[in-house]
Amino acid sequence: QKIRREKAKEVSIEMGSLDIETLPQGGYFLVVEARDGKNVLYAYSKTGFYRYSKVDAQNIATIPPDAFINTITEQEINEKLYSIIPIASEAQKTHLKHSVINSTFEEKKYFLYIFFRGINPENPNGEYDYYMNEVAYVNDKFSTKIKKGYETEMGRVYLQYGKPDVIIDEKFKATSGIRT
Numbered sequence: 001q002k003i004r005r006e007k008a009k010e011v012s013i014e015m016g017s018l019d020i021e022t023l024p025q026g027g028y029f030l031v032v033e034a035r036d037g038k039n040v041l042y043a044y045s046k047t048g049f050y051r052y053s054k055v056d057a058q059n060i061a062t063i064p065p066d067a068f069i070n071t072i073t074e075q076e077i078n079e080k081l082y083s084i085i086p087i088a089s090e091a092q093k094t095h096l097k098h099s100v101i102n103s104t105f106e107e108k109k110y111f112l113y114i115f116f117r118g119i120n121p122e123n124p125n126g127e128y129d130y131y132m133n134e135v136a137y138v139n140d141k142f143s144t145k146i147k148k149g150y151e152t153e154m155g156r157v158y159l160q161y162g163k164p165d166v167i168i169d170e171k172f173k174a175t176s177g178i179r180t
Contacts (some may be wrong), residue, residue, distance in 0.1 A: 050091035086159040
C-alpha cells in the first residue's frame, strides 16, 4: 500500500512506479483513489493484473514428483493452457494470451500447476483430472469443424457454470416460437 498527500492543484500529474518484486505470484488489483481532507471519495479507478514470477530451480522443486503436470508432453501443453481460459480470471486470461503461450515448456508447466493448485490447494491433481474430464465432454458435445468444444460459447458456459439443470434439444425445428 502506498499513500501520498498533496496540496490541491488545478492539475496534478503522478508518474511513478510501485515495486512488486517481492509480491507473490497471483492475481491482484491496482486501486487508485482521490479523496479530500474529510475522506470523501471523488475519483476511483481499479485495474486487475496478474503477477507472474519467472520459473527457477527453486520453483520447479516445489512441484511434487507425482503431480499431473509431469505427465503432460510439450505437444499437449498449449492445448491444456488454452482449455483453462473459460475458468481463468481476466488477469490470468491476459497473462495466458500474452506471456505464458510464448514461455518455455517449464514455465508453462509451472503456470498450469500453480493454476490448479490455486483452485484446490489440497488436491490439484484431482481438480485437474475433474476439469479435463469436463473439457473432454465439452469437446465431444460442442466441437465444430473450426473450433474445439471449449472455444465455443456453449462449451465456455458449460465449463464456467457447470452442467445445466435442463437440456432442451430442438435442432432443426421451425423458429416460429410455437411449441407443440
